[in-house]
Amino acid sequence: MxxxxxxxxxxxxxxxxxxxxxxxxxxxxxxxxxxxxxxxxxxxxxxxxxxxxxxxxxxxxxxxxxxxxxxxxxxxxxxxxxxxxxxxxxxxxxxxxxxxxxxxxxxxxxxxxxxxxxxxxxxxxxxxxxxxxxSSFTFYRKDLFDAAGVELPDGQMTYDQFAEIVAKVHDPDNGVFGTCQRGKAGWGENMAFVGPLVNAFGGRWFDMDWKPTIDSDAWHNAVTYYVDLMNEFGPPGATANGHNENRALFADGKCATWVDATSAAGYIFNPDESSVADKTDFFQAPKQVTDKGTGWxxxxxxxxxxxxxxxxxxxxxxxxxxxxxxxxxxxxxxxxxxxxxxxxxxxxxxxxxxxxxPFAKTVENSILAANPADATLEPVPYTGVQFVAIPEFQGIGNYVGQQIAAALAGQMTVDEALKNSQQFAEREMAKAGYPK
CATH class of the missing domain: 3.40.190.10 (Periplasmic binding protein-like II)
Known part of the structure; x- marks a missing residue:
């Protein structure tokens, strides 16, 4: 000491x-x-x-x-x-x-x-x-799960299982939303959640020739899942909510689940900051068709x-x-x-x-287990879990985040958002001279 x-x-x-x-x-x-x-x-x-x-x-x-x-x-x-x-x-x-x-x-x-x-x-x-x-993991309300009779599956759950659980604990009449996920546009905001979600659904940002793959089935399935989940079980106005906003919502007892940064545990489990410090537990961020790249x-x-x-x-x-x-x-x-x-x-x-x-060892293990060099189901020419380690990614990630936020807000369809994103990424990569 x-x-x-x-x-x-x-x-x-x-x-x-x-x-x-x-x-x-x-x-x-x-x-x-x-x-x-x-x-x-x-x-x-x-x-x-x-x-x-x-x-x-x-x-x-x-x-x-x-x-x-x-x-x-x-x-x-x-x-x-x-x-x-x-x-x-x-x-x-x-x-x-x-x-x-x-x-x-x-x-x-x-x-x-x-x-x-x-x-x-x-x-x-x-x-x-x-x-x-x-890294990232799932914060959840133990008391709400117990009241709804929710039992966690053995091992890492799928996003399909997660959605079923979220539906059971969604109680907006009592001010509790089934899930709170990042909706604010930005490569480090909504895309920090959407990127690993796409990984879980088997997607990737680029193929081995640096061709963008944002219009792929995997991206469509992941983003459709995200938009549907948030529109049905998330708080209103979610496109204004990034990490800090969702952390405040969860700490105030407004969210039953939240997949986000392990670093937030020091706030959520602190009774001086959080009203649910003694009611919260955590489990691994979900997977879907793969467990690769599901924790950032x-x-x-x-x-x-x-x-x-x-x-x-x-x-x-x-x-x-x-x-x-x-x-x-x-x-x-x-x-x-x-x-x-x-x-x-x-x-x-x-x-x-x-x-x-209580989260200390889980956080340590999650950080040590994250592998930016092997974060996707199919091979890729880049490193990174929730981002791509190239200078061009900041602009591409921000644009894609804006399009997905617009789809979440109902301003365009998921298909339109991903088509726009694909075209933008293709232009930016061609401008930058890829493949190099």
Whole structure:
């Protein structure tokens, strides 16, 4: 048990002591609970170093747009940016990010799970450091399942079985919807759910010749399932709901099931944040014709743009905010259930965390089991579970997400959405010169 609840530890101070004093760093980040905690606790780092942080906190889609534009144009607006396992290797390889292999022995790189390090690296160089990592699983209300007489099948259920269960626990007259899934358009919003759903139905983004396959039967079956499920058993106005909105709905007792990020468990199981903390359990994200690629892999991480003039001070903050000592600081001040998950082996060897987080081992196993190099039933030329690790995917994924959101809202049919998406993807890939 560490006893550093109100102090910046000696080992981390050794990392930050060499930084330039009286620097103001501008950090762009996402408006999720883990980063809100980091923003609050960062005052300890500011007091210890004399540096200050100017936080620019943005909704996920807006963050991606702002940061991508600034990085690509060498704008220099930010000294630290919040990015993920999609951007880090691509932007690192393009020379847009500062390498982060030199944070010192005290940082203990060996403590970080290897898949997380690999997901944030390019050609063996680390370009972002993780503050949490995640796969996905299904949150569900035990009390509602028991009341409806629902028994979970042995092993990983299919999406057909999931729909049958959702129908049994759907109770809108009492303010409980059978399921809440992401509907807000964006490659990292609705497509984070739809992508693994397509994998489960046997689909893929591209064939081995880089030809888009969005108009395939597998895509049609998956997206039709999604639209029908949400229209029949989801909350109204679902196209406005992304991760944060659904997390709030579930925590407020409005959803019987929710397939989403394992990292949300620290919020849902926290009685200070969630009204259903003692009524919730979890099971594996469903499969359908295959179990490949049904649980996503993601890491939110911090990186330093090459355009920053304050890289040394920025590295010092990264060394503090993604360290083992920071994980312990969160656990001791905010409760161990809220500790950043999925990045460090030491977290999963800490008995205080294991006692507070019933989901801990499931999350660890899910992250280690996710295989971005083998996430589809049929062979593909790309890596990635819920995204495709090529620069063109951001634009394609956003467009497809918009089309599927329009189908969910009843503004077009699924056929029209997928036809439009196929044509757009074909144009973008031809413009980019694929196959390369």
């Amino acid at each position: 560490h006893l550093r609840s109100t102090l910046v530890s000696a080992s981390v101070m050794a990392l930050v002591a060499g930084g330039a004093l009286a620097e103001e760093l501008t950090i762009a980040t996402v408006n999720n609970s883990d980063m809100i905690i980091m923003q609050e606790l960062s005052s300890k780092w500011e007091e210890a170093t004399g540096n200050t942080l100017n936080w620019v906190v943005l909704e996920e889609n807006v963050l991606r747009q702002r940061v991508t534009t600034d990085i690509a144009t060498n704008g220099g607006s930010f000294d630290i940016v919040t990015i993920g396992a999609y951007e880090a290797p691509i932007w690192g390889a393009q020379g847009w990010l500062v390498a982060l292999d030199d944070l010192g022995d005290a940082y203990n790189y060996d403590d970080i799970f290897e898949p997380v390090l690999n997901g944030l690296s390019a050609d063996g160089t680390l370009y972002a450091v993780p503050f949490y990592a995640e 892999f993601w890491a939110w991480a911090l990186a330093i743009p090459k355009s920053s003039q304050k890289a040394d001070a920025a590295k010092n903050f990264l060394a503090w905010s993604t360290s083992e000592d920071y994980v312990n600081l969160v656990g001791e001040t905010k409760g161990w259930v809220a500790a950043p998950p999925g990045t460090r082996k030491s977290t999963y060897e800490n008995q205080a965390y294991l006692d507070a987080a």
